[in-house]
Amino acid sequence: MSHSENPHVELFRQEALELLADVQECLLLIEDAPEDKDAINRLFRAMHSIKGAGGMFGYDRITDFTHHVESALDQVREGRLAISRELIDLVLASHDCIKEMLDDEKSMSQDRLQEIQRGLESLGGSNAIAPTSKAAIKTPSSGLSMYRIRFRPDARIFFSGTDPMRLIQELSEMGDCRIVCNLSEVPGFAALNPELCYLYWDIILRTKSTLNQIEDVFIFVASESQIDISIVDEEDIEDSQYKKLGEILVERGDIPKENLEQALHESETIGARLIKKSLVDPHKIESALAEQEMVRSARAKRQQETAMASIRVNADKLDRLVDLVGELVTAQARISRIAESIRTNQELSDVAEELESLTTRLRDETMGIRMVPIGSVVSTFRRLIRDLAKDLKKDIEFTCIGEETELDKGVIERLKDPLVHIVRNSTDHGIELPEIRAAAGKPAQGNIRLEAMHSGAHVLIKITDDGKGLDIEAIHRKAIDKGLVSPDQNISENELFQLIFAPGFSTAEKVTELSGRGVGMDVVRQNIEALRGSISIDSAKGKGITITLKLPLTLAIIDGLMVTMDQDSFIIPLASVEECVDLDHQEMDKIKGRNILNLRGVAVPFVRLRERLHRTTKTPEREQVVITNLEGKRMGVVVDAVVGSHQTVLKNLGPAMRQARDVSGATILGDGSVALILDLQSIQ
Amino acid sequence: MADKDVKDPEQYLTFVLDSEIYAVEIGKVREVLDMIRITHVPNMPAFMRGVINLRGGVVPVIDLREKFHLTKVADTVTTCIIILELFLDGVETLVGAVADSVREVMRLDDLKLEAPPRMGNRLKTEFIRGMINRDNEFIIVLDIMKVFSMEELEALSDRNVLAGSPTSETVSTTKEQLC
Numbered sequence: 001m002s003h004s005e006n007p008h009v010e011l012f013r014q015e016a017l018e019l020l021a022d023v024q025e026c027l028l029l030i031e032d033a034p035e036d037k038d039a040i041n042r043l044f045r046a047m048h049s050i051k052g053a054g055g056m057f058g059y060d061r062i063t064d065f066t067h068h069v070e071s072a073l074d075q076v077r078e079g080r081l082a083i084s085r086e087l088i089d090l091v092l093a094s095h096d097c098i099k100e101m102l103d104d105e106k107s108m109s110q111d112r113l114q115e116i117q118r119g120l121e122s123l124g125g126s127n128a129i130a131p132t133s134k135a136a137i138k139t140p141s142s143g144l145s146m147y148r149i150r151f152r153p154d155a156r157i158f159f160s161g162t163d164p165m166r167l168i169q170e171l172s173e174m175g176d177c178r179i180v181c182n183l184s185e186v187p188g189f190a191a192l193n194p195e196l197c198y199l200y201w202d203i204i205l206r207t208k209s210t211l212n213q214i215e216d217v218f219i220f221v222a223s224e225s226q227i228d229i230s231i232v233d234e235e236d237i238e239d240s241q242y243k244k245l246g247e248i249l250v251e252r253g254d255i256p257k258e259n260l261e262q263a264l265h266e267s268e269t270i271g272a273r274l275i276k277k278s279l280v281d282p283h284k285i286e287s288a289l290a291e292q293e294m295v296r297s298a299r300a301k302r303q304q305e306t307a308m309a310s311i312r313v314n315a316d317k318l319d320r321l322v323d324l325v326g327e328l329v330t331a332q333a334r335i336s337r338i339a340e341s342i343r344t345n346q347e348l349s350d351v352a353e354e355l356e357s358l359t360t361r362l363r364d365e366t367m368g369i370r371m372v373p374i375g376s377v378v379s380t381f382r383r384l385i386r387d388l389a390k391d392l393k394k395d396i397e398f399t400c401i402g403e404e405t406e407l408d409k410g411v412i413e414r415l416k417d418p419l420v421h422i423v424r425n426s427t428d429h430g431i432e433l434p435e436i437r438a439a440a441g442k443p444a445q446g447n448i449r450l451e452a453m454h455s456g457a458h459v460l461i462k463i464t465d466d467g468k469g470l471d472i473e474a475i476h477r478k479a480i481d482k483g484l485v486s487p488d489q490n491i492s493e494n495e496l497f498q499l500i501f502a503p504g505f506s507t508a509e510k511v512t513e514l515s516g517r518g519v520g521m522d523v524v525r526q527n528i529e530a531l532r533g534s535i536s537i538d539s540a541k542g543k544g545i546t547i548t549l550k551l552p553l554t555l556a557i558i559d560g561l562m563v564t565m566d567q568d569s570f571i572i573p574l575a576s577v578e579e580c581v582d583l584d585h586q587e588m589d590k591i592k593g594r595n596i597l598n599l600r601g602v603a604v605p606f607v608r609l610r611e612r613l614h615r616t617t618k619t620p621e622r623e624q625v626v627i628t629n630l631e632g633k634r635m636g637v638v639v640d641a642v643v644g645s646h647q648t649v650l651k652n653l654g655p656a657m658r659q660a661r662d663v664s665g666a667t668i669l670g671d672g673s674v675a676l677i678l679d680l681q682s683i684q
Numbered sequence: 685m686a687d688k689d690v691k692d693p694e695q696y697l698t699f700v701l702d703s704e705i706y707a708v709e710i711g712k713v714r715e716v717l718d719m720i721r722i723t724h725v726p727n728m729p730a731f732m733r734g735v736i737n738l739r740g741g742v743v744p745v746i747d748l749r750e751k752f753h754l755t756k757v758a759d760t761v762t763t764c765i766i767i768l769e770l771f772l773d774g775v776e777t778l779v780g781a782v783a784d785s786v787r788e789v790m791r792l793d794d795l796k797l798e799a800p801p802r803m804g805n806r807l808k809t810e811f812i813r814g815m816i817n818r819d820n821e822f823i824i825v826l827d828i829m830k831v832f833s834m835e836e837l838e839a840l841s842d843r844n845v846l847a848g849s850p851t852s853e854t855v856s857t858t859k860e861q862l863c
Contacts, residue, residue: 326740327740330740331740568723568724612726613726613727614726614727651741651742652742653725653735653742653744654742654743654744654772654775654777655772655773655775655777655834656732656744656746656772656777656779656832656837657725657728657732657735657744658838659727659728659838660725660726660727660728661726661727662726662727663725663726666723666735666742668737668740668742672737673721673723673737674723674734674735674736674737674742675723676723676725676726676735
C-alpha cells in the first residue's frame with residue numbers, strides 16, 4: 001500500500017515514527033527502573049496514539065495489532081501485570097513490527113504478529129498481579145503537590161533553643177515557597193517581652209516532598225507548637241476553578257461562614273471588606289491571597305507546559321530562519337559602524353545600540369531553537385547496544401550522563417553515524433565475553449558510558465568502555481610493518497593511538513585481533529573534522545578505552561579573532577587562539593629565518609601569513625603573532641595587526657572555490673567587505 | 685526578471701573584452717555591478733579574482749581577461765562585474781565575471797547566429813556558441829556553461845597556481861635582514 005501521495009498520511013507516518021521512538025525509549029527506561037510510573041504512562045499513551053491515528057489513516061493491521069499491545073500495557077498501567085524481561089522483549093518486538101508496517105503494511109507476516117500477540121496474552125495469565133496490590137502501586141503521581149502549613153510556635157520556643165527561622169528555611173528549601181508572617185499578636189512596645197515569640201506563619205509550599213517529610217521538619221517542636229498541614233492542590237486534581245479568597249479563609253477556620261456571606265453582599269473586594277469590618281485580621285487575608293496566587297500561577301504554569309510540549313516546525317524553516325538571522329547580524333554590524341562614524345547623532349547611536357542588543361538576543365534565541373539535547377540520539381544507542389550484546393552473548397550496561405546537553409541540530413544529525421560507529425566498536429570489539437572478563441578479574445557485566453558536557457564554545461562527548469582496550473605494542477608493530485614509523489623511532493603512546501585514525505591503518509585485515517578496534521576510524525575522524533570538531537583517544541591495555549569528541553556548539557556563527565594582513569581582514573576561530581604577542585624582529589635576526597619563536601622560553605613554530613598566502617607586499621615595521629593551539633599543537637601565525645574579536649557568520653565559498661586551501665570559508669564584515677576564515681588545520 | 689520577454693533566449697547582453705564584443709544569454713544574467721573591492725582568495729588559479737559580498741552572500745569573481753589569456757590591464761571606471769546564474773555541481777550558484785565594460789541588451793531578430801570560424805580564434809572553440817555579424821561588427825556569443833563548467837574552474841589551477849610565490853619570499857627575507 002502506498003500512502004505517500006497523501007500529505008496527511010505522510011504526516012501521520014512521521015508522527016508515528018516519533019511515537020515509536022518514544023515507545024522504545026520508555027521501554028528501555030522501564031527495563032532499568034520498573035517502578036517508573038511516568039514512563040509506563042508515557043508508553044501507554046504513545047501506543048494508544050499510534051492505534052488511534054493508524055485507524056484514521058487506514059492502517060488497519062497496525063490498529064488491530066497495536067490494540068493487543070495496548071491492552072497488555074493497560075494491565076501494566078493498572079498494576080495487574082508485572083513488568084518482566086519477556087514483556088519488554090515482546091513490546092520491543094511489536095515496536096519493530098509496527099515500524100515495518102508503517103513502510104509496508106501488507107508484507108508483514110501474520111505469524112509474527114500472532115506470535116507476539118500470543119506471547120502478550122500468555123503473560124497476562126501468568127504474570128498477573130492480584131488486584132489488591134493495585135492501590136499500592138498507585139502512589140500519588142510524581143508531580144508536585146501544594147501544601148498549606150500554619151506554624152504557630154509556642155511563645156516560649158526560644159527557651160528550648162529552637163529558632164523558628166531555621167525551620168522555615170528548611171521548608172523553603174523543599175520547593176517553591178510563599179511565606180506570610182502574621183504580626184497580629186505582637187503587643188505594643190511597652191508590653192513586649194523580647195524573649196517570647198509572638199509571630200506565626202502561614203506557608204504555602206509547592207514541593208515534591210510528601211506530607212511525612214514536611215511533618216519531619218517540625219518533629220522537635222511538634223508537641224508544643226500548633227502545626228496544621230493540609231494539601232491544597234495536587235497535580236492529579238482536575239483543574240477546576242481555583243478557590244475564592246473567602247472559601248480559603250473559611251476552610252482555614254479564619255472566619256465563620258456567616259460572616260463571610262454577610263460580607264459578600266457588599267460591593268468592595270472581599271478582602272478589603274472583611275478587613276474593614278474587622279472580621280478578619282489583614283495578615284490572614286494577605287496569607288490567603290498568597291495561597292490563591294500561588295495555586296493560580298502553578299496551574300497556569302502547568303497549562304503552559306502542556307501547551308509548549310507540542311510545537312512542530314519544519315526543519316527547513318528553521319534553517320531559513322538561521323540564514324536570515326545571519327544576514328541580520330551582518331546588516332546590524334553595518335548600522336553600528338555607520339553610527340560610530342557619525343558620532344554627532346545621538347538618536348542614531350541609541351537606535352544602533354538597541355538594534356545590536358536585539359540582534360544578539362534574536363541570534364541567541366534562534367540558535368537556541370535549533371539546539372537539540374543529545375539524548376535524542378542516545379536513545380537509539382540503548383537499543384543498539386542491547387540487541388548487539390544479546391547477539392554476542394555479552395552482558396553490557398549502558399549509562400549516559402548529560403543527556404540534556406544541547407547541540408545544534410545540524411551537528412547532532414551529522415554526529416549520529418560516527419557515534420554509532422564508536423559505540424558499536426565498543427560493544428563488538430571492546431567489551432569481552434563475561435567468562436573472559438571474570439577470568440581477568442573484572443565484573444562480568446561490561447560498561448559503556450557516554451558522557452556529554454559543555455566546555456566553553458564546545459561540547460565534549462566521551463565514550464568510555466571498560467573492555468580490553470588498545471594493545472599498544474601490537475599497534476606499534478603494525479605501524480612498523482606498514483612503514484608508518486621506523487623501528488628505532490621514539491614514538492609516544494599518544495602518537496601511536498592517533499595512528500588508529502590514519503587512513504588505511506585500521507582497515508587492515510587483522511584489525512580485530514590487533515587492536516580490538518573496528519574498521520573505519522579514519523572515516524569517523526573525517527566526519528568529526530567536517531563538523532570542525534576533533535577526536536582523541538586514550539586507552540590502557542586490559543582496562544578499556546576512552547574516545548573524546550570535541551565539537552563546536554553550532555555551525556552557523558562562531559566567535560572569531562579578526563586580524564589584518566596586506567589590507568585584507570582574516571578571521572581566526574577564537575576557540576583555537578591562545579594569545580597574541582608582538583613579533584620581536586631582533587629575535588628574528590638571531591634565528592635567521594628558521595621560523596621558530598621563543599615564547600617565554602618555549603619554542604613555537606610560526607607561519608608568516610604573508611608568505612603563506614603569496615602576497616608580495618612589504619612586511620610592515622611591526623608585526624603581531626597569534627599563538628594558536630590545535631589539539632595541543634601550538635603554532636604562531638604572523639599577521640600585520642590583531643583587530644579584535646568578531647562575531648562571525650560563516651559563509652560557504654561555494655563550489656567554484658572548492659579547491660581553495662588554507663581558508664575554510666568567508667564572512668561579511670560590517671563595512672560590507674568579505675573576510676576569509678583561516679583554516680588552521682591546513683596551514684599547520 | 686519576472687517578465688517572460690526578458691528571459692527570451694534570443695536576447696543577449698553584450699560586453700567588451702580587449703576591444704572585442706562578446707555576448708551572453710540574458711537569461712543567465714542576474715545583474716551588472718560596478719567594480720567593487722574583491723577579496724583575494726589564496727592558492728587559486730590566476731583567473732579567480734576572489735570573492736565579493738553580494739547582499740550578504742559570498743560570490744566568486746572570475747577575470748575573463750585572465751580566463752581567455754588576454755593581456756592584463758588595470759581596472760578602469762567602466763570595468764564591471766556581470767553576475768551570472770549558473771549551475772555548478774547541480775547547485776544554482778552565482779558567479780561574477782569581470783568585463784572591460786557592458787554595452788547593451790540586443791535582440792537577435794533577423795540577425796543570424798552563425799557557426800564560429802574554425803581558425804583565428806583567441807579562445808577555445810568550445811567556449812563559443814556562435815558569431816553574429818551586425819553591421820560588419822562581429823559579436824562572439826559565449827557558451828557560458830562551458831566557460832564556467834567545474835572542469836574549467838578546476839583545470840587551470842595547477843598551471844597557474846602559486847604564481848609569484850618566490851618573489852614574496854625574497855621580499856620578506858630581505859625585510860627581515862633589514863630589521
